[in-house]
Amino acid sequence: MYDFGLGYHWLNPQGTFKVFCKANKGLCLAVRDGALVLAATDPTDEHQHWFKDIRFSLRIKDTEGKPVFSLVNKATGLAVQHSLGSYNRVRLVKFNPEDFDESVLWTESSHLGRDFSHIRMMHNINLGLHALPGDEEGGGRVQDGTTIVVMEWDESDNQSWKILSWKDEDNTILGGLEAEPTCRIYCKAYKGFSVTVRNGIVCLAPTNFNDKFQQWIEDKRPGNMMKDVEGYPAFTVINRATGDAIEASLGKGNPLKLKAYNPCFLDEFVLWAKGRNMGDGFRCLHMLCNNSLNFKAIQADKDHGGVHNDTYITLSGWSTGDNIQLLWKIVPW
Numbered sequence: 001m002y003d004f005g006l007g008y009h010w011l012n013p014q015g016t017f018k019v020f021c022k023a024n025k026g027l028c029l030a031v032r033d034g035a036l037v038l039a040a041t042d043p044t045d046e047h048q049h050w051f052k053d054i055r056f057s058l059r060i061k062d063t064e065g066k067p068v069f070s071l072v073n074k075a076t077g078l079a080v081q082h083s084l085g086s087y088n089r090v091r092l093v094k095f096n097p098e099d100f101d102e103s104v105l106w107t108e109s110s111h112l113g114r115d116f117s118h119i120r121m122m123h124n125i126n127l128g129l130h131a132l133p134g135d136e137e138g139g140g141r142v143q144d145g146t147t148i149v150v151m152e153w154d155e156s157d158n159q160s161w162k163i164l165s166w167k168d169e170d171n172t173i174l175g176g177l178e179a180e181p182t183c184r185i186y187c188k189a190y191k192g193f194s195v196t197v198r199n200g201i202v203c204l205a206p207t208n209f210n211d212k213f214q215q216w217i218e219d220k221r222p223g224n225m226m227k228d229v230e231g232y233p234a235f236t237v238i239n240r241a242t243g244d245a246i247e248a249s250l251g252k253g254n255p256l257k258l259k260a261y262n263p264c265f266l267d268e269f270v271l272w273a274k275g276r277n278m279g280d281g282f283r284c285l286h287m288l289c290n291n292s293l294n295f296k297a298i299q300a301d302k303d304h305g306g307v308h309n310d311t312y313i314t315l316s317g318w319s320t321g322d323n324i325q326l327l328w329k330i331v332p333w
Helices: none
Strands: 017-021 026-031 035-040 049-055 068-073 079-080 091-094 107-108 120-121 127-129 148-152 161-165 184-187 193-198 200-204 216-219 234-238 246-247 258-261 273-276 285-287 290-297 313-316 328-332
Touching: 017 049, 035 091, 035 148, 184 216, 200 258
Parallel strands: none
Antiparallel strands: 017 026, 017 161, 026 035, 049 068, 068 079, 068 107, 079 091, 107 120, 120 127, 127 148, 184 193, 184 328, 193 200, 200 313, 216 234, 234 246, 246 258, 273 285, 285 290, 290 313
16 A cells, blocks of 8 residues: 655655656646756656655654655655755755755645645744745746745745645545445444544534545554554544545534544554453543543533433543543444
């Protein structure tokens, strides 16, 4: 399933990427003669194929909380490095996974798999990649051979980028997971209800296979790299209808919501793990980074009348009383 890169099995779990600019979508970021330029799109040219190193994305963020990544060229093994300042050419440096080099760390201002936006330096998010227009003789446009510099954000097409997989089937809202079987998620408190989404909030509703928002996909790929403290593998839960993942960023006691899922990053707020079997296959579903915060059907106990339509799902710790509303199953439809 995975096409490992440069001999490092962790470098390329999603395959290689193309990076292109809104100013001319027929040109891709490439390495030519040791320089970073735009070149006419050619899928067979490995100088236009890029790996994304996301090893530090869980721990290091920019001032807006966006995770870092590095771009490493497949043909040359060179990483895109910060320039020496505004209007200076972006540099390239040999990628060395043994060294921690902040000068090759970049962030996306938004989900570049879905939107055009800014690729900016980690320590100065006002400076980002800019395709330098040609001179008047060249028509003042970006073209084959256009130089890449760093400039302050001006919202121009020359600074608006997308990063997509070279595999077209991976460039969907489900990130290439369309062929994965869908599953149903339900709580032991009332097995006739299933997890769904209404108005952006994760909740329970009467089980209905025809409700597309009750169809979920488990992305188990993160489990190849990460486990919780008890050794259970990480996974992400993605809504089949929206392509968005269940996230926990609002914390304990708040309703769970959906977040645009970017499989190219490790995001602690969309990573979950299943606890041990608590009987009949029911388990706690907890945050990977905090196994004391579990899915809970709010006020679904007998004292509150049990589960009802639109019962919210929140995060909660284990209590000494009846914990039936914290026990869940994920099963195929």
